[in-house]
Amino acid sequence: MARATTAGSVVLAPAARPIRSGSLSRRRSLIAFTMCLPLILLIGALVVYPFFYSLHLATLNKSMTKFVGLGNFAFLFTRETFWMVVRQSVIFAVSAVIAKAIIGLMVAHVVHALPAKGQRKWRGMLLVPWVIPPAMSTLGWWWMFDPSYSALNWLLGLVGAGPVPWLGDPYWARFSVILVNVWFGAPFFMIMYLAALKSVPETLYEAAAIDGANAWQKLIYVTLPMLRNIIAITVLFSLIVTFANFDIVRVLTGGGPRDMTHVFATYAFKLGIESNDIPLGACVSLFMFPILAIAAVFILRDIHQRGTQV
Amino acid sequence: MAAAATLSQAGAAPRYGSLKRQRQWALVLSYICLAFFVIFFLTPPVYMFLTSLKTSREISSLDGSPWMVHAPTLSNYGGLLTSAQFLTFFQNSLTISVIVVIVTMVISVFAAFSLARMKFWGSTALATGVFLTYLVPETLLFIPLFKTFVFLRDVTGIEFINRWYVLCIIYPTLTVPFCTWILIGYFASIPKELDEAAIVDGASYMQILFKVFLPVALPGLIAATIFAFTVSWANFLYPMAFTTTSDQLTLNVGIVTTLVKGDVFNWGQIMAGALMAAAPPLIIYAFLMDYYIAGLTAGATKG
Numbered sequence: 001m002a003r004a005t006t007a008g009s010v011v012l013a014p015a016a017r018p019i020r021s022g023s024l025s026r027r028r029s030l031i032a033f034t035m036c037l038p039l040i041l042l043i044g045a046l047v048v049y050p051f052f053y054s055l056h057l058a059t060l061n062k063s064m065t066k067f068v069g070l071g072n073f074a075f076l077f078t079r080e081t082f083w084m085v086v087r088q089s090v091i092f093a094v095s096a097v098i099a100k101a102i103i104g105l106m107v108a109h110v111v112h113a114l115p116a117k118g119q120r121k122w123r124g125m126l127l128v129p130w131v132i133p134p135a136m137s138t139l140g141w142w143w144m145f146d147p148s149y150s151a152l153n154w155l156l157g158l159v160g161a162g163p164v165p166w167l168g169d170p171y172w173a174r175f176s177v178i179l180v181n182v183w184f185g186a187p188f189f190m191i192m193y194l195a196a197l198k199s200v201p202e203t204l205y206e207a208a209a210i211d212g213a214n215a216w217q218k219l220i221y222v223t224l225p226m227l228r229n230i231i232a233i234t235v236l237f238s239l240i241v242t243f244a245n246f247d248i249v250r251v252l253t254g255g256g257p258r259d260m261t262h263v264f265a266t267y268a269f270k271l272g273i274e275s276n277d278i279p280l281g282a283c284v285s286l287f288m289f290p291i292l293a294i295a296a297v298f299i300l301r302d303i304h305q306r307g308t309q310v
Numbered sequence: 311m312a313a314a315a316t317l318s319q320a321g322a323a324p325r326y327g328s329l330k331r332q333r334q335w336a337l338v339l340s341y342i343c344l345a346f347f348v349i350f351f352l353t354p355p356v357y358m359f360l361t362s363l364k365t366s367r368e369i370s371s372l373d374g375s376p377w378m379v380h381a382p383t384l385s386n387y388g389g390l391l392t393s394a395q396f397l398t399f400f401q402n403s404l405t406i407s408v409i410v411v412i413v414t415m416v417i418s419v420f421a422a423f424s425l426a427r428m429k430f431w432g433s434t435a436l437a438t439g440v441f442l443t444y445l446v447p448e449t450l451l452f453i454p455l456f457k458t459f460v461f462l463r464d465v466t467g468i469e470f471i472n473r474w475y476v477l478c479i480i481y482p483t484l485t486v487p488f489c490t491w492i493l494i495g496y497f498a499s500i501p502k503e504l505d506e507a508a509i510v511d512g513a514s515y516m517q518i519l520f521k522v523f524l525p526v527a528l529p530g531l532i533a534a535t536i537f538a539f540t541v542s543w544a545n546f547l548y549p550m551a552f553t554t555t556s557d558q559l560t561l562n563v564g565i566v567t568t569l570v571k572g573d574v575f576n577w578g579q580i581m582a583g584a585l586m587a588a589a590p591p592l593i594i595y596a597f598l599m600d601y602y603i604a605g606l607t608a609g610a611t612k613g
Contacts, residue, residue: 032429038417125348137355186351
């Protein structure tokens with residue numbers, strides 16, 4: 001019945017259209033286009049154009065006077081530091097995103113299990129790291145990591161653990177930047193999962209409980225499948241942003257010690273802005289594009305699917 | 311596997327009244343977990359606050375717990391609030407953020423209205439494009455943008471490098487796509503009958519937008535405004551790349567570059583500055599938490 005009526009209206013609509021004058025709809029789309037014009041100009045001039053411009057820049061020599069083709073890339077490929085940056089970016093992004101997703105899911109579960117009255121208050125407190133500008137909270141972390149006055153080492157000393165060279169040792173420094181990134185990003189995952197958890201129908205859990213499922217089985221067979229979409233999309237988004245992270249590494253380590261904590265963004269900044277080799281910097285930042293493109297394809301597919309489902 | 315689990319569960323079932331106790335245990339466990347995470351998430355800001363109350367001498371004395379404040383003082387805050395440089399940073403940040411919010415909302419509201427309601431050739435593609443733009447990280451664009459503005463300066467003679475106002479031009483690339491995207495969502499959820507009724511009453515498109523859509527989608531507008539403000543307030547990369555002298559810096563970059571200098575760090579003052587820089591977003595968040603979270607969860611967002 002319902003399908004028949006919608007089909008009827010679909011058939012009717014084209015028949016009804018010619019009655020309206022063509023000039024009116026043309027005027028309408030002209031107005032609509034004009035309203036979008038600032039947006040189009042902004043995106044065109046300050047996003048699309050710079051992107052293609054960076055492709056062009058990447059093929060120039062340092063003084064930007066000569067075309068060198070892929071020479072900059074060839075040069076980068078011979079540099080040990082560059083490969084280290086590639087490795088570190090991947091380690092940084094992948095481990096941080098996995099940790100954020102797991103912690104986010106755990107915290108979301110814990111908050112969801114609380115009585116509804118207190119949830120708001122706790123949720124409000126747990127989101128604070130996300131609200132503070134990351135450059136500022138990283139300063140706080142930096143101070144907690146400080147070699148001689150480290151408050152964290154003082155706490156570790158209470159339980160007898162030795163002082164940790166948080167930022168002095170390259171591997172600990174890698175751990176520290178990931179830790180700060182997880183601290184900053186996990187609350188965001190928490191808020192997304194919490195919203196998604198609320199939309200899982202309680203009846204599913206009741207059915208699972210009647211079937212004798214324990215808490216772990218409820219998580220694996222009910223919660224995770226229901227949250228699959230939102231998990232996938234937050235992980236993809238976070239992967240893009242974490243790959244492109246700048247603030248935390250820049251403030252915390254500045255890329256050191258021995259360039260071991262540089263990620264693409266900070267390395268590009270160092271080469272492009274600080275060393276004034278704009279083409280080389282553009283080259284490095286372009287390496288963020290593949291991961292962006294891959295993630296974008298998946299996200300778009302998801303949106304498309306959701307669009308057709310609705 | 312499942313059958314075995316069912317059996318063991320069934321075996322446990324006869325203990326009547328244990329369900330309630332089980333729930334209580336789960337709740338206690340939840341609170342323990344929660345306490346752990348709250349400590350993890352709130353330790354840095356709390357420690358920043360404690361440090362900001364200390365004098366340099368108290369900070370550098372190594373005896374005693376660094377987590378205690380013996381002689382709390384507001385001198386770090388006072389010192390910053392009377393420093394002309396710090397006030398300049400604050401003013402720069404505030405001016406930029408306010409301008410960016412206004413520009414963003416004007417562009418986004420019109421674009422979202424048009425994309426949500428008045429389809430035109432290519433409008434679906436444009437909506438997707440807006441979303442894709444939102445995915446492009448700033449770190450991919452800052453070098454070509456920097457070069458573009460150097461070039462524009464050479465052509466037009468207007469100084470763009472090391473001027474705070476260049477950030478008002480650049481920040482909308484971060485804010486407009488997302489704000490447009492969530493506003494499209496809010497506008498699309500408004501029932502068509504509302505604007506049809508307005509059209510029947512002879513309203514123009516502008517009247518529909520301002521008298522029907524904006525009031526109805528007010529929560530969305532607030533969420534978008536908060537987003538635009540916090541993003542432009544927190545941005546670090548662009549001011550880092552574009553501005554250098556201390557009269558043009560924004561608050562974040564100013565604190566990182568001017569307070570942290572040489573080997574002598576005045577940590578108390580740095581922490582006080584960082585907290586004051588974090589205050590505006592935190593205050594907005596404290597008062598408009600629901601809108602803030604609505605903006606975060608509207609459409610899957612960055613994180």
